[in-house]
Amino acid sequence: MNPILSFIVILVGVYGLATSKNIIKSVFCVTIIEAGTILLFLNFGAFEGGAIPILGAIGVDIVDPLPQALMITTIVIGSTITSLALMLCIKIFHHYGSIEWKEVLKGGDES
Amino acid sequence: MMHLIPVFFVFIPIIASLIVYLFKSKLSTYVIILAQLLLAILYGIYLIDFSETMSMPLVIFGGWNELFAISFYNDTLSLTFVGLAIFMWTMLIFYTFKTNQDEHKFLFFFMFLEGVFLGLLQTNDLFNLFVFLEVMTVLITILIAYRKSGPSFRAGIYYLLLNTIGAMFFLIGIIMIYYVYGTINIQFLIQNMDLHQQEGLIKLAYIMMLSGISIKAAFFPLFTWLPMAHGVAQTSISGLLSGLVVKGALYMFIRVNLQMFSQTDYNTHEIFFYIGVLTALVGVTFALTQKDLKQILAYHTVSQIGIMMMGLSSVANLSYIGGFFHILNHALFKTLLFLCAGVIIHAYHTKKVYEIRGVFKTMPWISILLIIGMLSISGAPLFNGFVSKTLIKYDFKNDPFKMIIFTLINIGTVTSFIKFSQILFGHKVQIEKNKDTLQIVSMSIIGILCVVIGLFYIPIGSFIFGTDLSYVTFKDPRQWIDYIIYVMAGLLLYRHVIMRDYVPLQIIRESRLTFEHANYVFILYMVVLSLFIFMR
Numbered sequence: 001m002n003p004i005l006s007f008i009v010i011l012v013g014v015y016g017l018a019t020s021k022n023i024i025k026s027v028f029c030v031t032i033i034e035a036g037t038i039l040l041f042l043n044f045g046a047f048e049g050g051a052i053p054i055l056g057a058i059g060v061d062i063v064d065p066l067p068q069a070l071m072i073t074t075i076v077i078g079s080t081i082t083s084l085a086l087m088l089c090i091k092i093f094h095h096y097g098s099i100e101w102k103e104v105l106k107g108g109d110e111s
Numbered sequence: 112m113m114h115l116i117p118v119f120f121v122f123i124p125i126i127a128s129l130i131v132y133l134f135k136s137k138l139s140t141y142v143i144i145l146a147q148l149l150l151a152i153l154y155g156i157y158l159i160d161f162s163e164t165m166s167m168p169l170v171i172f173g174g175w176n177e178l179f180a181i182s183f184y185n186d187t188l189s190l191t192f193v194g195l196a197i198f199m200w201t202m203l204i205f206y207t208f209k210t211n212q213d214e215h216k217f218l219f220f221f222m223f224l225e226g227v228f229l230g231l232l233q234t235n236d237l238f239n240l241f242v243f244l245e246v247m248t249v250l251i252t253i254l255i256a257y258r259k260s261g262p263s264f265r266a267g268i269y270y271l272l273l274n275t276i277g278a279m280f281f282l283i284g285i286i287m288i289y290y291v292y293g294t295i296n297i298q299f300l301i302q303n304m305d306l307h308q309q310e311g312l313i314k315l316a317y318i319m320m321l322s323g324i325s326i327k328a329a330f331f332p333l334f335t336w337l338p339m340a341h342g343v344a345q346t347s348i349s350g351l352l353s354g355l356v357v358k359g360a361l362y363m364f365i366r367v368n369l370q371m372f373s374q375t376d377y378n379t380h381e382i383f384f385y386i387g388v389l390t391a392l393v394g395v396t397f398a399l400t401q402k403d404l405k406q407i408l409a410y411h412t413v414s415q416i417g418i419m420m421m422g423l424s425s426v427a428n429l430s431y432i433g434g435f436f437h438i439l440n441h442a443l444f445k446t447l448l449f450l451c452a453g454v455i456i457h458a459y460h461t462k463k464v465y466e467i468r469g470v471f472k473t474m475p476w477i478s479i480l481l482i483i484g485m486l487s488i489s490g491a492p493l494f495n496g497f498v499s500k501t502l503i504k505y506d507f508k509n510d511p512f513k514m515i516i517f518t519l520i521n522i523g524t525v526t527s528f529i530k531f532s533q534i535l536f537g538h539k540v541q542i543e544k545n546k547d548t549l550q551i552v553s554m555s556i557i558g559i560l561c562v563v564i565g566l567f568y569i570p571i572g573s574f575i576f577g578t579d580l581s582y583v584t585f586k587d588p589r590q591w592i593d594y595i596i597y598v599m600a601g602l603l604l605y606r607h608v609i610m611r612d613y614v615p616l617q618i619i620r621e622s623r624l625t626f627e628h629a630n631y632v633f634i635l636y637m638v639v640l641s642l643f644i645f646m647r
Binding site (some may be wrong): 010014015018019020021023024026027029030033034040044066067070073074075080081083084088089091092093095101102104105 | 134179238242245246248249252256259260261263265267268269272275276279282283286289290326492623625626630631634
């Protein structure tokens, strides 16, 4: 797979971030950037016909195991961040009655 | 056992936090103080060992090859930060212990953050740096939103999303580094940065990593999350974030830009110097217009980060040390200011700077500490801010343009704190008496330390940096005259501009960057950085 493809995914996420006016859309744009990043890294370690890097795969060409190990960590972190952000979205909706950035960022810091 | 002390730095706070969270009894909260004591003792042992033998700075987990294993590495830079972190956390635990003793969740997140922060400082692996960074972002978001009010939730999500984007771009940079070198070991990269063929990819990696760090460290166009987050959090959290956690990103800046990419010839010193100048000027301008005690202090954090950047990006060694020293000093006086402001806000039940009056007669000791903090941040002789600011000025003492900018920033800072000091004057007010002695003790220790560093900076400088700081002297009458001129100019500016509250000032105060515009700005920042690096 071409690394250009993952860059396109990342750029879609960046474009979404710069244009979406809704908090939930922003959260998902962050998720899209993250998906693009994961694709990019897996791509760098992999090649066509490579075997899965697990024990027992001796004698065959295995793909680089490090990117896969690192990306599992990234996926875990990403899911944490998405869930935390969505929880905050619910709380913001309860307090402001809206999840548009413009409505939410209006007004001072007095609660 | 001895060589595993860096690992204990990470695990002792985390285990203490788990004990607090699991047992949920009043007795279990004292474990935190025990943990801090243990950390301080271990730090002392490690420091003595480190300075005597200079051995075993590297801890490798699992017995793998050094290039691929997860490892911790300590040098003078990280150990200074570790010591500062342990000290600040101890003081803040004293400050917040009585008010939050029943809030077990709060103490859990607070202590967990300490372990993660100490891990960030010691790790020798770019990916772990990213992991610690992200865990820190999540924990800080929870701590910001802990007050459960509307503004704290919105500040939390703004902080979380913007910092996650920064961290993701940092990760993309790491991926490129891994693709080119096949390793992400920081010490290896510091030594072998020029061993590569793909100049373009490394440049791209540099841009990605530095723009990620710039969001985290709140450089000029990307600082919008900082005042929002630091203004609404609880006092101890604001002090922690402004005093210490932002410095985690500056630590990464030193590690990545000044150490890892030091052999490359991108010559980004100049551009980061001017980003620092802009950060400082814009931060001061915003601080001048604010009316909220905490917002003023938060915008001053932005401007002080700019001053640190000016020092760190200078070519002269003394200026670099000044920038580094300013990180430590700023941690002390900004935390002190935030804690004093927190006590005052708690007593007066308002954050408006024009509504609070008569603090000096009502709370004399707090006011003295507040004055120490204000004199330090504005760089008065005999206080610690003076030492580091004079060192930062070393590099451009012959450059009138840079000197004028620095003077302007200083006058802005002084003016802003003249406005802040108006809360001291006025008649005595009837308030509830503060019975929390531990709070006062912790603030007093920080305040006394500010003065002690301001007086005995020469032995401290030779201990931490191994450099003779006698270039700075507060006996020189010119320094005193300079400061008095700053105060005069500040008074004039305050009387005739700031107090009138003209329309432009109101517009600056009300202006706020929405999230999508913050992202536009981030893309622009990256474009400018790439133009600078690719087009020369």
